[in-house]
Each structure stands twice: as structure tokens, then as C-alpha cells.
Amino acid sequence: MDTRPIRFEFQCLEGAEELKFVHNIPSGLVNPEALAAQRDGRYRSQFLTAIRPILKEHEAACRAASKGFCENCGQPSVGVLQTPMSWLHNAEDPFVAVLVNPVCGKRECESQMRENIEDMIAEATAEIQGQGASRPSAHVGNMSCRICGKTEGIMKCARCKSVAYCGKEHQRADWKVHKTSCVSNDGGGR
Numbered sequence: 001m002d003t004r005p006i007r008f009e010f011q012c013l014e015g016a017e018e019l020k021f022v023h024n025i026p027s028g029l030v031n032p033e034a035l036a037a038q039r040d041g042r043y044r045s046q047f048l049t050a051i052r053p054i055l056k057e058h059e060a061a062c063r064a065a066s067k068g069f070c071e072n073c074g075q076p077s078v079g080v081l082q083t084p085m086s087w088l089h090n091a092e093d094p095f096v097a098v099l100v101n102p103v104c105g106k107r108e109c110e111s112q113m114r115e116n117i118e119d120m121i122a123e124a125t126a127e128i129q130g131q132g133a134s135r136p137s138a139h140v141g142n143m144s145c146r147i148c149g150k151t152e153g154i155m156k157c158a159r160c161k162s163v164a165y166c167g168k169e170h171q172r173a174d175w176k177v178h179k180t181s182c183v184s185n186d187g188g189g190r
């Protein structure tokens with residue numbers, strides 16, 4: 001099978017260096033359509049099958065590099081939650097980011113944690129557009145915040161680039177809804 005070396009960045013501790021590893025994954029998973037393809041359950045399961053052993057391989061290192069206690073309740077952690085985030089559609093620099101969070105094993109902590117992770121992902125997908133008045137009237141100007149309709153200084157979702165927000169607050173507020181369509185941007189109409 002054709003494979004391609006891809007960088008995996010494990011983000012274990014806020015503000016600290018990521019653990020970086022390079023692994024070969026099937027090159028069919030790495031393409032500009034990867035984001036749209038995630039709507040396709042087959043792509044998603046191929047992606048997860050390819051990266052699961054990689055996550056497993058670095059689990060111990062991730063634990064060692066993380067705080068030794070649950071981020072939610074402060075109890076000693078029993079493991080880590082690894083949340084992969086695919087940037088394989090990024091033609092110039094395809095990679096996989098993995099958010100690592102220590103967990104204590106309690107179900108309520110894990111679900112709280114997953115919510116926080118959603119917020120983090122929402123923030124990570126923000127990309128500020130049309131900044132600075134010096135640019136000749138930015139053509140992103142015809143996009144407006146999905147929540148409040150503002151058109152100035154808006155930021156687009158860096159993953160799908162099909163929605164815009166006035167800031168991180170509103171991007172976060174919309175993420176629960178947007179995440180489902182974020183991976184299903186068909187890039188058709190423009």
C-alpha cells in the first residue's frame with residue numbers, strides 16, 4: 001500500500017512543546033478532499049484504523065507528559081483521552097493534531113472534558129480574515145457572523161472556510177451545531 005510520512009502532534013500540556021512523531025499512513029487519506037471525505041463513514045473508519053495504533057503507541061508517553069491528575073476533579077489520573085483532529089486536507093502542511101487530556105475514569109469527568117475539548121477545537125479552527133483596513137476592501141466582506149450578523153473583523157472557520165464569526169465567543173457558541181457540517185463542506189457553490 002502507498003504510504004506517506006505524516007507528522008503527529010500530541011498536545012499534552014497547555015503551553016508546552018508538543019510531542020511530535022512522524023508515521024507513515026496510507027496516502028489515500030492525505031488529500032485536499034479529506035475534510036469533505038470525513039462525511040463518508042468509510043473514510044472516517046479508514047482514518048481511525050490507520051491512526052489508532054499510532055495513538056496507542058504513544059499513549060504512555062502522552063501520560064508521562066501530561067499532568068498526573070484529572071483536569072476536571074483533580075483526582076489522580078488513570079489514563080488519557082486522545083482526541084485526534086485531522087488536518088490532512090491541508091495541502092501545504094498535512095498533519096494530525098492529537099489533543100491529550102488526563103482523565104480520572106469517572107464518567108461525568110469524561111463528558112465534561114469532552115465538552116471542553118469541543119471548545120478547544122472550536123478555538124483551534126478559528127482563522128482571522130480580512131484584518132487591517134489597509135487591504136483593498138476585503139472580499140470576505142460578504143460573509144457575516146453566523147450568530148450576530150456582524151461583518152467587520154470576522155474570522156472564518158479555518159477548516160472548512162465556509163462559515164464566519166465575529167470572534168471566538170460566537171465561534172464557540174456555534175461549534176456544537178457547526179461541527180456536524182464543518183466536515184461536510186462540499187465546496188461546491190462559490
Ligand SMILES: [Zn+2]
Nearest residue numbers: 070073104109
Ligand atoms: Zn475527574
Ligand SMILES: [Zn+2]
Nearest residue numbers: 145148166170
Ligand atoms: Zn457574532
Ligand SMILES: [Zn+2]
Nearest residue numbers: 157159160182
Ligand atoms: Zn468549519
